[in-house]
Amino acid sequence: MCMYQVHVTTGDRLRAGTNDHVFVTLVGTNGESERTELNNYGIDFRPDQVRNLNTQPLGHLLLIKLEISQYFYLPENQWFCSKIVVDTPEGEAVLFPCHRWLTWGEVLELRGAKGLSPSYTSVLHSSLGIFMQWAEYVAEHWKDDAFYGYQFLNGVHPSIIRNCPLMPSNFPVTEEMVQPFLEPGTSLQQEIQKGNLFLCDYKSLEGLQTLVVEGNSMPLTAALCLLYLDTTGTLKPIAIQLGQEPSEKCPIFVPSDPELDWLLVKMFVKNADSVIHQIISHLMNTHLLAEVFAVATMRHFPDVHPLYKLLTPHFRYTLQINTAARVVLLGPTGLVSKSSAGNEGTNELMRRHLAETTYSSLCLPDNIADRGLQNIPNFYYRDDGLKLWTAINRFVWAMLGLYYPTDDEVSGDAELQRWIQDISTRGFLGNRRSGMPESFITVEEVVKFVTMVIFTTSAQHAAVNSGQFDYNSWVPNNPLQLRRAPPTTKGQVTMETILETLPNIGHSVDFIALSSVLHKKYTDSVVLGSYPEERFGEPAAKQIIENFQKELSSIEERIIERNATLHVPYCYLKPSEIENSVSI
Template identity: 55%
Template sequence: MAEYKLEVTTGDMTNAGTFDHIYVTLIGTGGKSEQTELDNYGMDFKPGMTSNYTVKTSSSLGKLLLVKVEKDPFLCLPEDEWFCSKIVVTTPEGEAILFPCYRWISRGELVELRGGRATKVFEDDHPLLTDHRKNELMLKKTLYQGAELMFKGMLGSTESWGKIEDIKNIFRSTETPMSEYVSEHWKEDDFYGSQFLNGVNPNVIKRCSELPPNFPVTDEMVKPFLAEGTSLQKEMEEGNIFLCDYKVLDGLPTKVYDGESLHVTPGFIMFYLNPENKLMPSAIQLYQQPSEQNPIFLPSDPETDWLLAKMFIKNADLLQHQAVYHFTNSHGLAEVFTVATLRCFPVIHPLYKLLIPHFRYTLQINTAAKKKIFGPEGILSQSSLGLQGNVELAEKAHSKLTYDDLCLPENITARGLESISNFYYRDDGLKLWNIIYSFVKATVEYYYPSENDVRNDTELQDWISEIFTHGFLGNTTSGFPSEFMTVEEVIKFITMIIFTVTGQHAAVNNGQYDYYPWIPNGSFLLRKAPPTTKGQSSMKTLLETLPDVGLTGKFAALSWILSNKYTDTVPMGSYPDEQFDEPAPKQMIKEFQAELSYLSEEITTRNSQLEVPYTYLNPAVVENSITI
């Protein structure tokens, strides 16, 4: 007689338990056990409970391969699904084997759990395991049919704002220290400039060594705003001139509002990094082609002219941020990565175990976003671009996306931003990237000790092929891999994925309620046309340009929703669902967590010295997956 000891853990979320009968069958290389009901005296399978059971067999089953779990109804009660977290089986020989589950099991359902160390497809050494792996992938490819990008009182008021100060009333009860700071400093040029480095869209600004020919800023125009004794050309040569170019917005359809098409300005803004290391906006052209009706606005222009020019640039920046950098390049790509992982990797695959915690809730939040954000009645349909314009913007930008754009070290170098001062997104982001890289490198090299391991893993090759085809549209000029030939290629790609769904999403998402509720600092919609001549505007013009009271409330509510968190948030590097059974990857996770903790302390210490702290890449507040 042989005895197998089972520890069965039920999830700790609400309604995870069950009153139904649970049966298990153990399957090994030497045979299988009888179907055994898991039943102790008293209540079994309560939320958060770990219960112990014994399965007896006439002799040892040999190497334990699978645990078959079945759920039958109890009496005539309504369906109550059971969330099984994991089963740990200790064999008669004393080996404890983890069988991860982490899923809901319905009445009458049969689930076969595979345990032990993670394996690649060519490492399965038993026909039962080979069949189980093949059947699992067939089912998953049926369930997940292809990966596609996600893009294919106050609230009813139409009155204009009477004065700027009244806008505070819409978020006074929920304002953050940062949103309050924004409302007080939004007019200041140095604060405006800092947002292009450390606000919610640090993705557009580039170092400028030569001005575009269609942005004819002259030395005479900007000399009053440069240091004494220098020139525009000299400052460009010294690396102190920076540019944002919004040409991707050119030619897009816009929303029809009150019978007229709204205006979106696909222009330029030039910044000067002054001797005090402040990034100052120094020249703005609102459209691509210069003309008398498209003047270059300067800080010396009348106050409301300059404020309006900055507002239209911020509108363009916000629209690009939301459609491209937030939804397409983080949410949309995360969906592609998630679906490919679910379709191409069985749960025993080491890369499934590594990646799946970083896709928690991604499909759920994207499903909701498609309706609430990008649906016909979604909030972006009420932006200056309207629904069609936002969709075309996302498609246009995605067609130009490159692998380097998503790999932060290459991205920073390509934009010439390696040495600009006070760029905390870069500083924290590169440190986070390197920590992720070290963790991924250790894990991947443990499971793929040679290049042949990579080339022979057909599931891995299928995975990257699906991502290349559906996520990057088979674009061979983009630099994205369509196959893997080396271990290093796998390491870099997985580092990019984990950084995208953790740090990068946090950087472009978590500060939205800090910067966007104060609508003058950045609005989804501007009602009036931008100025075409100087000296004709007033504060009344500015208030009439801002969205009306009702839309202001909706946009502020959206920023609050997008920045909110679930109550069961999982911080970066936390893995409550135990996937790995081997000591080595478990130790790698501990080292990863330690490095994240050190970075968190470093960022917290730095922020304590800053008037405007940069918190969005602190691992303590970065989520392990895209959940909002």
């Protein structure tokens, strides 16, 4: 065992109070220390505090994690930390600047002030394997076309891919281009008719204003990616166009092109996918939608209303974290402008998607059908998601049946009608093309809508959030930013081109830290199906909740059994891993 001395400087501002516990974890290239309390309960932090920490040798210190937890029900304090200096057994004093507030439930990851040289890239990667072996798997397989295709179904963003019943006119893929990548004895048209061609289209990114770095606008491509499902059930990309208008400067790339060409264009597709994922599928379609539902619920339902009791547990963190979520999720995408014009790229992208958002796209069974993905094999997001949708729907039917035994109770509930009208007019701007209900006539309509609300704020958020460290911590796999323009001709890409296109080391470290924060859970997280506040006093309601929990346990058992047979398990929709409310 080795001793590390941790020197904490809080300055003269508000320090941790006697009702707080402050913990530190040291992370190095050889492992991490145990989570250790810095202060003693009942003793306030002095401006300078020293704590001896005994642990195994950690190697080169990479970062430290700080967190504060409240002592039972006592009032919460905020804590301002100026810096932390760690004296290592090797005699090195490593400075970790902080200069920020730490609040209860938050985990700060601080990196050493000493800059990382390029030689530390491999060190940084190897150290991250301490946190998640899966990240190492991604780092090893990210170039493989089969794993690349798999991620569009079961990665962190399963929301963009759709069946391709007809090739778009602006994506002129020919038989000659893709024949070598199809099964022998078939044709492109035959495979389209069989339903074996799939498309990822990022047209909504076209022409968006992006962040200017060192005098250059960051590139963002409105890419098109065609994927093929072979007879083994493997999905692979077979054609990519990095723009909406084909030309000599915007060719179609295929797997037989030079290896580095193909690798780079796949990275540009994943960059486009990452931007849509963070801003639309994650931020807008879970966090901000939850905010719409939460505000309308607080505005129109008294706390004795059954829908208030049913829904508020699913808004537990919504209003507290959404401001932070906007900053955390938008910052790295390259669409945030630092000019006085504001976040024009981000705002425009959300405007485009909101105009196209439909009620059916938010309801998983309809969404899967609309995208033509009912029969594609090995689509575990769909399989697990539909089980959860059914369970939630059955739970909502039973619960609302206690209070709305007939359709007349629905049409006569003025508070309910004002609630849905508020969501339709304020949240979806009165867009009738969206199919969003403006009123409720039947119990069935209410049940479907409430099912969508609960699914969105719990399971859907888990699906697009929980895997971010797994898939994003190896930056080339899901790059949130790229620095160089996409290739316009074939055969010109070198490894130097790829390295110059990827984010620099500093930004890469930031992205890894971000993905680490986003996959964390609150220490007081509440899993789907738990209602600890016991808002329902009726025995029948309590029994319905218990039945719901039993059904979720059954789903969990089936997922565990299925995953035991998979080379790459899908765990993001295990009920025990789903929080009741959106969290960062």
